[in-house]
Amino acid sequence: MSRGTRLYLVRHAQTEWNHSGRYQGHMDVALSPEGRRQAELVGRRLQGEKVDAVYTSDLRRARETAAAVARMHGLEILQVRDLREMDFGLWEGLTYEEIRKAFPRDVEEWLADPGTKQVPGGESFAELQERACRAVREIIAQHPGQAVAVVSHGGTLSTVISSLLGLGLAGIWRFHLDNASVSIVDCYGNCNVLSLLNDISHLKDK
Numbered sequence: 001m002s003r004g005t006r007l008y009l010v011r012h013a014q015t016e017w018n019h020s021g022r023y024q025g026h027m028d029v030a031l032s033p034e035g036r037r038q039a040e041l042v043g044r045r046l047q048g049e050k051v052d053a054v055y056t057s058d059l060r061r062a063r064e065t066a067a068a069v070a071r072m073h074g075l076e077i078l079q080v081r082d083l084r085e086m087d088f089g090l091w092e093g094l095t096y097e098e099i100r101k102a103f104p105r106d107v108e109e110w111l112a113d114p115g116t117k118q119v120p121g122g123e124s125f126a127e128l129q130e131r132a133c134r135a136v137r138e139i140i141a142q143h144p145g146q147a148v149a150v151v152s153h154g155g156t157l158s159t160v161i162s163s164l165l166g167l168g169l170a171g172i173w174r175f176h177l178d179n180a181s182v183s184i185v186d187c188y189g190n191c192n193v194l195s196l197l198n199d200i201s202h203l204k205d206k
Helices: 016-020 033-047 060-071 096-102 104-112 125-142 154-164
Strands: 005-011 053-056 077-079 147-152 182-188 191-199
Touching: 005 033, 005 060, 005 125, 005 154, 033 060, 033 182, 053 060, 053 125, 060 077, 060 147, 096 104, 125 147, 125 154, 147 154, 154 182, 154 191
Parallel strands: 005 147, 053 077, 053 147
Antiparallel strands: 005 182, 182 191
16 A cells, blocks of 8 residues: 555644533634643644644634644644634534523434534534535645644544545544544545544643
């Protein structure tokens, strides 16, 4: 098998909204003090790895996390808007319980058909996957035989991993990705291999 492109898929570190369980989507929420600590730890986690480029969502929580990774390799971060989290529309800033009370039918339909059901005022997972995977395909094409860190969001990375593994939208509920976690997908054309999923060992006992 020829040498492919290694993707280090990093979920951004914690924000206060993550801690309180609020949907943040396109809201530009900064890292919390704990999140800044996590960002430094994930930067150290990847310090010993070969990383040729660091791409990130243009939202602040991802940019701050990506900067900690890039700094360890003397790289600049490359911002890509299509790597943003899903647009949660009217649900942004609300907890799941608040959403369930205010939008009971929409939540029921979304959970039953997350691929095509559009969040009120926002996106569907199909729309998220289309834009995010387009961005990732372009990154892979630009870095054959290299290793790239992609810092993004939980929903976004779940759809990307699902697509890379050939699961389409069927896998979006099958991946749990913690804040500041690292997952690895090795991409060899039409054969992509999940080498690591949701590694947070670098956050333990620190």
